[in-house]
C-alpha cells in the first residue's frame with residue numbers, strides 16, 4: 203500500500219520555476235508513482251481544483267499565484283527494457299531529469315540524444331514541446347509514452363504519430379492540453395554512434411577540443427554542453443526559461459520581400475517556407491540587453507527574457523507582448539511564445 207498522499211497549503215513556487223519568481227501554490231503535492239498520483243487525484247480538494255503538473259519549471263512563466271493544485275512529478279526510473287543488435291529501448295520515468303537521461307544513455311554507450319545535452323527540465327515534459335537543439339529533436343528517437351488521463355485516471359499509451367510532434371509542438375500542448383500527465387517515456391537509442399555535427403558550432407568546438415576523426419556521442423555531448431554554457435544564461439545565476447519565443451516560419455514570398463528591405467535577414471528553408479531566427483528580429487528592434495529594473499532581455503541572447511532578481515511575472519509577460527508588437531510593426535512577422543504563460 204502506498205502512503206496517503208500529502209497536500210501542503212500555500213507553498214512558495216520560487217524553487218520550482220527557473221525564472222525564480224516569487225509566487226505561491228494554494229495546494230502542492232509530490233507523486234513518485236502512478237498509484238500516488240491516482241490517490242492524489244481522488245482527494246476532494248484536488249478533484250475540485252485547477253491542476254498543474256510541474257516538472258523542472260523551466261518552461262513556465264507564472265504571472266500570478268496559482269490558486270489550484272500543483273502536482274510535482276517525481277516518478278523515477280531509467281532502464282533498458284529491450285534491445286536488438288543495433289538499438290536499445292530505454293524507458294525513463296517522467297520525473298527523471300532530462301540531462302540525467304542523456305548521461306545514462308552516454309554511460310550505456312547509446313547515441314541519439316547527445317545533441318540534446320543540458321536541456322533543463324524533466325523527461326515527462328520533453329514530449330510536450332518536442333524539445334530540440336543542435337539539429338536534433340525528441341521525436342527523432344521517440345518510441346512511445348504512457349500518460350494518465352485526468353478525467354478517467356486510466357493510463358494510455360501514445361505512439362509517435364499520435365503525439366502530433368512538430369517544431370516545439372505536440373498534441374499535449376494543443377488539442378489534448380491539460381488532459382494527460384505523462385508518466386514515462388520510451389526512446390529507441392542506437393548502439394553505433396551516428397554523429398550529427400552539422401548544426402551550429404559543434405564542428406568547430408570539436409576541433410577546439412582537439413577531437414579528430416569521428417566524434418563519440420560523449421564528445422558531442424561535451425561540445426554541445428560547452429556551447430550551451432557559453433551562450434545561455436544559467437538559471438541558477440539569473441532567472442530565465444531559455445528561449446522565450448519560437449523561431450517564426452514565413453512564406454518564401456514574404457521572406458524575399460523582407461530580404462529586399464533588410465539585407466542581413468537570415469533564414470533557413472523548412473517545408474512550406476523559411477524559418478527566421480527570432481533572436482535576429484528582436485535584436486533589430488533594439489531589445490537586446492534592455493533592462494527594465496529587475497527584468498529585461500539578456501545582453502548576449504535576445505531570445506531570452508530574464509529576471510535579474512525580484513521581477514514580477516506580469517512584467518516579464520508585458521515585456522514579451524511589447525517585443526511581439528515591435529517585431530510585428532517592423533517586419534510584419536508574428537512571434538509566438540515558446541514558454542507556457544500561466
Ligand SMILES: Cc1cc2nc3c(=O)[nH]c(=O)nc-3n(C[C@H](O)[C@H](O)[C@H](O)COP(=O)(O)OP(=O)(O)OC[C@H]3O[C@@H](n4cnc5c(N)ncnc54)[C@H](O)[C@@H]3O)c2cc1C
Pocket residue numbers: 220254255256257258259260261262275296321322323324325326327328330331332333334335374382383384385434435436437442443444445542
Ligand atoms: C536555460 C534554458 C535552456 C533551454 N533550452 C532549451 C532547448 O535547447 N530546447 C528546448 O526545446 N527547450 C529548452 N528549454 C525549455 C525547457 O527546458 C524545456 O521545455 C523542458 O522540456 C521543460 O521541462 P520542465 O520539466 O522544466 O517543464 P515545466 O516547465 O515544469 O512544464 C512545462 C509544461 O509542461 C507541462 N508538463 C510538465 N511535466 C508534464 C508531464 N509529466 N505530463 C504532462 N505535462 C507536463 C507543464 O504543466 C507545463 O505546461 C530551456 C530552458 C532553459 C531554462
